[in-house]
Amino acid sequence: MQLTIPEHYDPKLSVRQTQEAIRYIRETFQDEFGKELNLSRLSAPMMLEKSTGLNDNLNGYETPVSFTMQEMPGKTIEIVHSLAKWKRWALGHFQFGVHEGLYTNMNAIRKDEELDNIHSIYVDQWDWEKVITKEERTTETLKTTVRQIFKVIKHMEHEVWYKYPEAVHHLPDEIHFVTTQELEDRWPDYTPKQREDAITKELGCVFLMQIGGKMKSGKIHDGRAADYDDWKLNGDILFWYEPLQKALEISSMGIRVDAKAMAEQLKAADQEERLSLPYHKMIMGEELPFTIGGGIGQSRLCMLLLGRAHVGEVQASVWPQDMLDQCAAAGINIL
Numbered sequence: 250m251q252l253t254i255p256e257h258y259d260p261k262l263s264v265r266q267t268q269e270a271i272r273y274i275r276e277t278f279q280d281e282f283g284k285e286l287n288l289s290r291l292s293a294p295m296m297l298e299k300s301t302g303l304n305d306n307l308n309g310y311e312t313p314v315s316f317t318m319q320e321m322p323g324k325t326i327e328i329v330h331s332l333a334k335w336k337r338w339a340l341g342h343f344q345f346g347v348h349e350g351l352y353t354n355m356n357a358i359r360k361d362e363e364l365d366n367i368h369s370i371y372v373d374q375w376d377w378e379k380v381i382t383k384e385e386r387t388t389e390t391l392k393t394t395v396r397q398i399f400k401v402i403k404h405m406e407h408e409v410w411y412k413y414p415e416a417v418h419h420l421p422d423e424i425h426f427v428t429t430q431e432l433e434d435r436w437p438d439y440t441p442k443q444r445e446d447a448i449t450k451e452l453g454c455v456f457l458m459q460i461g462g463k464m465k466s467g468k469i470h471d472g473r474a475a476d477y478d479d480w481k482l483n484g485d486i487l488f489w490y491e492p493l494q495k496a497l498e499i500s501s502m503g504i505r506v507d508a509k510a511m512a513e514q515l516k517a518a519d520q521e522e523r524l525s526l527p528y529h530k531m532i533m534g535e536e537l538p539f540t541i542g543g544g545i546g547q548s549r550l551c552m553l554l555l556g557r558a559h560v561g562e563v564q565a566s567v568w569p570q571d572m573l574d575q576c577a578a579a580g581i582n583i584l
Contacts, residue, residue: 302526350379378542418556421453502543
């Protein structure tokens with residue numbers, strides 16, 4: 250467990266005012282975001298059957314919360330880590346057309362998360378996915394979509410400022426694009442997180458591209474599941490977050506794998522056995538649409554726009570008692 254306590258912290262809003270602001274941000278953002286990217290809202294599962302291969306296995310070492318059902322003997326049910334693969338299946342299953350997409354309120358449990366100011370075992374995000382053509386699997390498509398998302402986030406800053414001028418955290422006016430290799434070349438002796446902090450402090454907001462594959466050093470910047478993002482066409486939206494003096498990730502997203510990319514990435518990750526799962530067979534057989542998608546943290550966005558010191562101020566989760574005690578002493582109101 251790690252915890253940062255900002256000096257002279259003032260949340261500006263009471264707990265009840267904060268709850269009102271959270272409702273406003275969540276409802277307004279999803280409407281604006283859906284319009285900007287041409288996305289329809291769909292209901293989504295909290296759990297998936299393990300044998301479908303639809304659950305997100307994140308970095309590969311996290312284990313999902315799982316259980317068995319009386320009515321389905323011999324089947325393991327998993328609480329979702331995210332809906333990265335389910336969304337692409339849903340776009341095909343519900344016959345979405347090119348440039349149409351979906352978003353959903355995704356609630357997950359990641360029990361292996363290391364807790365700190367911005368990480369919780371409870372994950373709430375807008376998971377979204379959009380159909381593109383094979384020819385649109387390009388860096389330019391990725392950058393255009395990132396700019397659309399940044400535009401909506403900036404719009405939300407102005408909306409929150411109008412309603413809560415004393416509480417809004419002001420954001421940079423531009424998003425910059427940089428690759429993990431460019432960061433390694435510039436700061437070879439830094440850790441990946443130190444590189445993220447350095448570049449976001451310098452530029453304010455960046456989209457850090459090409460996460461998951463090996464860099465020139467033979468190392469990876471950060472882990473990514475091998476079977477949904479194309480490691481050459483993905484990235485994270487990062488803001489420099491002054492209250493915590495660090496980079497704050499708001500979104501992880503990317504153009505999804507085609508058959509070639511998935512086969513190469515599963516081989517690199519030594520996970521080729523996953524090719525036998527139903528979802529993976531559909532990708533290899535090109536039975537699912539080509540897509541771009543990602544997740545946008547709901548609590549993270551509220552935290553960013555309201556300048557909060559701890560994600561527990563904008564979501565209800567479970568925290569160690571010593572963390573709760575330290576937060577209470579610092580005026581950080583954990584829900």
